[in-house]
Amino acid sequence: MKPEGINRRYVLRAALAAPVILGGPARAAGTIQMISHRYPALEHYAEVMRGAVPGVTVNTQLMPIDKAMELATIALSSKSDTPDIVYASDTTFQTFVRNGWFRPVDDLWAKYKDEFKLDDFPDSVLAPFRHDGQLYVMPHTLNTMMFFYRKDLFDQQGKAPPTTIAEYRDLAKSFNSPMRAGTISCLKPVDAATNEAHWYLNALGDGWFDNDWRPSFNTAKSVAAIEMLKEVTKYAQQGFTAAANDECTIALQQDTATMGLQWATRAKSMDDPNKSRILGKIDWVKPPQGHGRMGGDGYAISAFSKQDPDVLFRIIATSAGQKSLRDAASLMIPPRKSVLDDPDLVKANRFYPAALASYESGTRAPSLPEFNAIGEFVTRRILQGVTGEMTVKQAMDTAASETETFLKGHGYYK
Amino acid sequence: MRGGHRTQIPLFLALAGFTAVNLTPVIWGFLTSIKQPVDAFAVPPRFIFAPTFEFHWQVWVEKGFWHFLINSAVISVGTVVTSVSIGTMAAYGLSRLSSTTSRGLLFGLLAMRMFPHILLAIPFFVLARILGLVNTYPAMILALVAINQPFTIWLMRGFFVDVPHELYEAAEIDGCDAWQVFSRVALPVVRPGLWVTALFSLLLAYNEFLFALVLTGPDTKTLPVAIAEYGGEDINYWSLSAAAAIGIMLPIVVFMMALQRHLVRGLALGAVKG
Amino acid sequence: MLFPLGYALWLSLLNYDLGSGSQEFIGLGNYRELLNDARLWATLLRTVGIVLSAVGLEFCLGLLIAYGLYRLTFGVRALNLLLFLPNIVTPVVAALFLRWIFIGRWGLVSGLLIGWGIFPPDFLGDPAWARVTVVLADAWQFTPFMILVLYAGLNTVDQSQIEAAQIDGAGVWMLLFRIMLPAIRPLIVFVLAIRLMDAFRFFDTIYVLTGGGPGTATETITLYTYALAFRLLQVGKACALGVLTLLFVAVLVATMIRIVYRREKGAF
Known part of the structure; x- marks a missing residue:
C-alpha cells in the first residue's frame, strides 16, 4: 500500500466532499465587509455603520492595527473582493493608495455633498487624505499627541508645565523617584517609537526628510535631538523600550509616572474611575515647542469591492455624520467644524482646549508611502542608539543609509 | 519499588511547588479577568479587591463568543478527524516501508513545520x-x-512500528487483504495512540490563530481570532482578553480530564520508537 | 499538500514587492542579497542562542519533573493535568499573561519585589534580562509538552532492567542516566526535534513581550521575516528568508539525529 496514494486521494476526497457535507456558508450577497483598527471611538463608528443603511448588513471586524493591516495587506494584494470598507490612517493610506488598493471618492463626495453636509470638513482635514489631487478617505477622527502632566504634583512644587524640551528634561529629572518615574516614554517599535521620535526630530532637529526625500534625521541637529530623547529616557518608567500607548497610559493612571507625551484619544480615560487612580489630577498642555505628531483616521473604499459604491459611501458618510461624531466626541477630536466648535462639547471635555492647541502646533508624518516601512529600520536603529548598542550618531547614519538604499529601490532620487 | 515514604513527601512538595509557580501566569490572568483595570494593574499588586464577572459576561453573552465556540468546535473536530485518519493510514503505510524511504518522506513532510507560518498564510489565502x-x-x-x-x-508511525510483524504475517496467512490487515489487526493495537494524536491535533486546531485570521470570515471566525480582536489599544480590552482566554481553556481541560488515562498510556505505548 | 510551500518557494525567486508593485523573476537574487546581509547573520546567531537555551532548559526541566513524577506514588494524575495547563492557553493571550507578570512596576514580579523592598531589574527593558525573559517565556509554554511526553516515555522502560540495576546497587541518578535515558533515546530525539522546529518559528510571544527589543536584543529570525513581509512589504525576500530558515533548521535537526544514531543505521 502506497502511503502517498492514500494521502492524495484522501485530501482530494475531503476537499470535494467537505463543502457538501458541511454546507460551506456562502457569503450573503448583501453583506458588506469592513475591517478596522480597534479603539473606543472606532467601535462607536462600527456600530453606526452596522445600522447606517436599512436592509444592508455590514459586518465589522475590528482588531489591533498591526493584525488589521496584515489582514488587509494579504487580502488586497491578492485583489480579493473583500473587505469592502477599509480603515485608513494618514500614514497607512499612502501605502494602500500607492498600490492601487483604494477607490477615489471625489465623484461620490460631490454627489452627496449636500445630503451629508460634507462642506463641514475643513480642507486642512481632507488634505492629508489626498493623493495626486484625488480624495480617498472619509475622515472620522483627528488625533494629536498632547502633553499630559500631573497638575497636583506640579502645583505642590510650584512648577509650571514646560515650554521647551530642555525644561521638560529638567522637570523629569527633578520629579523622578524610584516609585514614580519622571516621565513616560513609549519606545516600542515601530509605531510608538516613531511617534515619540517624530516630536524630538521636528521640534529640535531637521525633521525626517528634506524636500528631495533625502533623510534629514541624521543631520547634526537631528542627532542632537535624538541625544535629547536618550537623555530624557533616563527618567522614564521601567520597560519603556517595550512600552506602547497602553503601557504608558497605565503608568500615568497608576500613578507611576509624572508626565509625558500621549495621544488625545487617551485623555478621557485618565478620569475613568474604573481605570485610573489619579482622577482629576492630570492636566494637559500642548507639547513643549510644539510639533507633536498629529494625524487622523477614517475609512476608504476598496478598489476591488464588488458592492455598490453608493451604498458603501452612504455607510461611511453616515458614521462620519454630525450626530455620529457628536456621540463620539469625548473619545477623539471631531473632524467636523460644526462639532468641534460646539461650546457644550468643549465644556464637557476638559481636554479639548489643550487638544486643539496641540493640533494647531502639531506636525504630520511625512507624506511618503514608504514611511511605514522606513519606520521599521529607523526605530530599530534609534533604539540601538538609546540602549547604547551603538552611538546615536552611528545609529542615525546607519538608518539614513538604509533608508536611501530602500527608497532608491523604490524609484526615488532619479 | 519507587522509594520510601521519607522521600515521597518532599518530592511531592517540590513538584507541587513547581506546579504552583508554573500556574502563576494563568492564575494571575484569571484574577485580572475578574478585576476592574484600576485594580488589575495596580502597584503594588492587589490581592484584595471587589471581584467582577462583568468581563466574562460581556465576552460570552454580549459579544456572542458562544457563536465562535461553535465555529472552533466544528473546525477542531473536522481537523482532528481528517488529520488523524490520514495520519493513521499514512503512518501505517510508512511503518511497512523500508526505513530509508520512510525517513525521506517524513522529512519532506516536516518541511512544512519548519517554514515560518506567517509566510504560508499568503499561499493559503491565494489557494483558498x-x-x-x-x-x-x-x-x-x-x-x-x-x-x-x-x-x-x-507520532502514529511510532505506534505502528511497535506492532510485532508476526501479527501481520499471521493475518495475511488467514487470507486478509491489505485493508483488513490494517483495520482489523493494526488499528486495534494502536488505539490508545490515537487519543494522544487526537489531543495534540485538537490543541493545534483549537488554538491556531494566524491561518484562522486569514482564512475564516464572519461566519466561520474561531475563538482565538475573536480574542485577538480585543488585543489592543484600550486597557478595558485586556480584561476582556483575559476573561476570554480563561473561558476557552475549559473545553480542553474537560477533554483532557476525560482522556487522561488513555493519554499517558498512549504516549507510553508509542512515541518511543519515534 | 505541499502546494503552499511550493508557492512560497516560487515567490522567493521573485522580486515580489508590494510596496513598489514589482513582480519580476530574479532567480537567486533574494538569496544573494540576504546572505550578504549583516542583519541576517546577527539575528540568526541570536535566534540560535535563544532557541538552544530555551529548548535546553525545557528538556532539563522537563526530564527532571517527569522523573520526579515517575518516582512519585500519589497525586500524579492531578499534577500532570495542572502542569499541562500553560500549554493549553491560547498563544495569543499567553504572551499577554506573561507580559502582566514581567512588565516593570505594575507587573506581578516587579510588584512583589517592590513589596518586599527589593528594587526590581527591568525584565523587558534591560538587554540581558530581556533575553532571559524570552527564554523563560518559551519554557513556560512548552515545558509541559516535554513533561508529558517524557513522563510517558519513562513509563515504558522495561521494569526488569530497572530491577536488575537496583540489585546491582544503582542509585536514583545512576538509574536515570545509565538505564532510563538510553532506553528512551528515540523519544528524546522526537521531542527535541519537534521543539527545535517550533522554537525557530517562535514569534507571538517575543512580538508581544519585547517586540524584538530593547534595541535588537531579542530580535529573532522570525521577527525579521515578519518585518520584511509586513513592514517593508518585500514578500519575495521574506520567502527567501523563510526557505533559508527551513534549510538551516533541517540541517540542525538532521545533524542531531545523525549524532544520536551514529551507530544504529536507520533507527530513526
Missing part, C-alpha cells in the same frame, strides 16, 4: 480564493490538516 473557499470551514480544516499532518504521521 482560487477554490472559492475563503470563509468556509473546509478551507480552515484543510490548512490545519496540512500543517498538522507531519506531526500526526510521525
Whole structure:
C-alpha cells in the first residue's frame, strides 16, 4: 500500500466532499465587509455603520492595527473582493493608495455633498487624505499627541508645565523617584517609537526628510535631538523600550509616572474611575515647542469591492455624520467644524482646549508611502542608539543609509 | 519499588511547588479577568479587591463568543478527524516501508513545520480564493490538516512500528487483504495512540490563530481570532482578553480530564520508537 | 499538500514587492542579497542562542519533573493535568499573561519585589534580562509538552532492567542516566526535534513581550521575516528568508539525529 496514494486521494476526497457535507456558508450577497483598527471611538463608528443603511448588513471586524493591516495587506494584494470598507490612517493610506488598493471618492463626495453636509470638513482635514489631487478617505477622527502632566504634583512644587524640551528634561529629572518615574516614554517599535521620535526630530532637529526625500534625521541637529530623547529616557518608567500607548497610559493612571507625551484619544480615560487612580489630577498642555505628531483616521473604499459604491459611501458618510461624531466626541477630536466648535462639547471635555492647541502646533508624518516601512529600520536603529548598542550618531547614519538604499529601490532620487 | 515514604513527601512538595509557580501566569490572568483595570494593574499588586464577572459576561453573552465556540468546535473536530485518519493510514503505510524511504518522506513532510507560518498564510489565502473557499470551514480544516499532518504521521508511525510483524504475517496467512490487515489487526493495537494524536491535533486546531485570521470570515471566525480582536489599544480590552482566554481553556481541560488515562498510556505505548 | 510551500518557494525567486508593485523573476537574487546581509547573520546567531537555551532548559526541566513524577506514588494524575495547563492557553493571550507578570512596576514580579523592598531589574527593558525573559517565556509554554511526553516515555522502560540495576546497587541518578535515558533515546530525539522546529518559528510571544527589543536584543529570525513581509512589504525576500530558515533548521535537526544514531543505521 502506497502511503502517498492514500494521502492524495484522501485530501482530494475531503476537499470535494467537505463543502457538501458541511454546507460551506456562502457569503450573503448583501453583506458588506469592513475591517478596522480597534479603539473606543472606532467601535462607536462600527456600530453606526452596522445600522447606517436599512436592509444592508455590514459586518465589522475590528482588531489591533498591526493584525488589521496584515489582514488587509494579504487580502488586497491578492485583489480579493473583500473587505469592502477599509480603515485608513494618514500614514497607512499612502501605502494602500500607492498600490492601487483604494477607490477615489471625489465623484461620490460631490454627489452627496449636500445630503451629508460634507462642506463641514475643513480642507486642512481632507488634505492629508489626498493623493495626486484625488480624495480617498472619509475622515472620522483627528488625533494629536498632547502633553499630559500631573497638575497636583506640579502645583505642590510650584512648577509650571514646560515650554521647551530642555525644561521638560529638567522637570523629569527633578520629579523622578524610584516609585514614580519622571516621565513616560513609549519606545516600542515601530509605531510608538516613531511617534515619540517624530516630536524630538521636528521640534529640535531637521525633521525626517528634506524636500528631495533625502533623510534629514541624521543631520547634526537631528542627532542632537535624538541625544535629547536618550537623555530624557533616563527618567522614564521601567520597560519603556517595550512600552506602547497602553503601557504608558497605565503608568500615568497608576500613578507611576509624572508626565509625558500621549495621544488625545487617551485623555478621557485618565478620569475613568474604573481605570485610573489619579482622577482629576492630570492636566494637559500642548507639547513643549510644539510639533507633536498629529494625524487622523477614517475609512476608504476598496478598489476591488464588488458592492455598490453608493451604498458603501452612504455607510461611511453616515458614521462620519454630525450626530455620529457628536456621540463620539469625548473619545477623539471631531473632524467636523460644526462639532468641534460646539461650546457644550468643549465644556464637557476638559481636554479639548489643550487638544486643539496641540493640533494647531502639531506636525504630520511625512507624506511618503514608504514611511511605514522606513519606520521599521529607523526605530530599530534609534533604539540601538538609546540602549547604547551603538552611538546615536552611528545609529542615525546607519538608518539614513538604509533608508536611501530602500527608497532608491523604490524609484526615488532619479 | 519507587522509594520510601521519607522521600515521597518532599518530592511531592517540590513538584507541587513547581506546579504552583508554573500556574502563576494563568492564575494571575484569571484574577485580572475578574478585576476592574484600576485594580488589575495596580502597584503594588492587589490581592484584595471587589471581584467582577462583568468581563466574562460581556465576552460570552454580549459579544456572542458562544457563536465562535461553535465555529472552533466544528473546525477542531473536522481537523482532528481528517488529520488523524490520514495520519493513521499514512503512518501505517510508512511503518511497512523500508526505513530509508520512510525517513525521506517524513522529512519532506516536516518541511512544512519548519517554514515560518506567517509566510504560508499568503499561499493559503491565494489557494483558498482560487477554490472559492475563503470563509468556509473546509478551507480552515484543510490548512490545519496540512500543517498538522507531519506531526500526526510521525507520532502514529511510532505506534505502528511497535506492532510485532508476526501479527501481520499471521493475518495475511488467514487470507486478509491489505485493508483488513490494517483495520482489523493494526488499528486495534494502536488505539490508545490515537487519543494522544487526537489531543495534540485538537490543541493545534483549537488554538491556531494566524491561518484562522486569514482564512475564516464572519461566519466561520474561531475563538482565538475573536480574542485577538480585543488585543489592543484600550486597557478595558485586556480584561476582556483575559476573561476570554480563561473561558476557552475549559473545553480542553474537560477533554483532557476525560482522556487522561488513555493519554499517558498512549504516549507510553508509542512515541518511543519515534 | 505541499502546494503552499511550493508557492512560497516560487515567490522567493521573485522580486515580489508590494510596496513598489514589482513582480519580476530574479532567480537567486533574494538569496544573494540576504546572505550578504549583516542583519541576517546577527539575528540568526541570536535566534540560535535563544532557541538552544530555551529548548535546553525545557528538556532539563522537563526530564527532571517527569522523573520526579515517575518516582512519585500519589497525586500524579492531578499534577500532570495542572502542569499541562500553560500549554493549553491560547498563544495569543499567553504572551499577554506573561507580559502582566514581567512588565516593570505594575507587573506581578516587579510588584512583589517592590513589596518586599527589593528594587526590581527591568525584565523587558534591560538587554540581558530581556533575553532571559524570552527564554523563560518559551519554557513556560512548552515545558509541559516535554513533561508529558517524557513522563510517558519513562513509563515504558522495561521494569526488569530497572530491577536488575537496583540489585546491582544503582542509585536514583545512576538509574536515570545509565538505564532510563538510553532506553528512551528515540523519544528524546522526537521531542527535541519537534521543539527545535517550533522554537525557530517562535514569534507571538517575543512580538508581544519585547517586540524584538530593547534595541535588537531579542530580535529573532522570525521577527525579521515578519518585518520584511509586513513592514517593508518585500514578500519575495521574506520567502527567501523563510526557505533559508527551513534549510538551516533541517540541517540542525538532521545533524542531531545523525549524532544520536551514529551507530544504529536507520533507527530513526
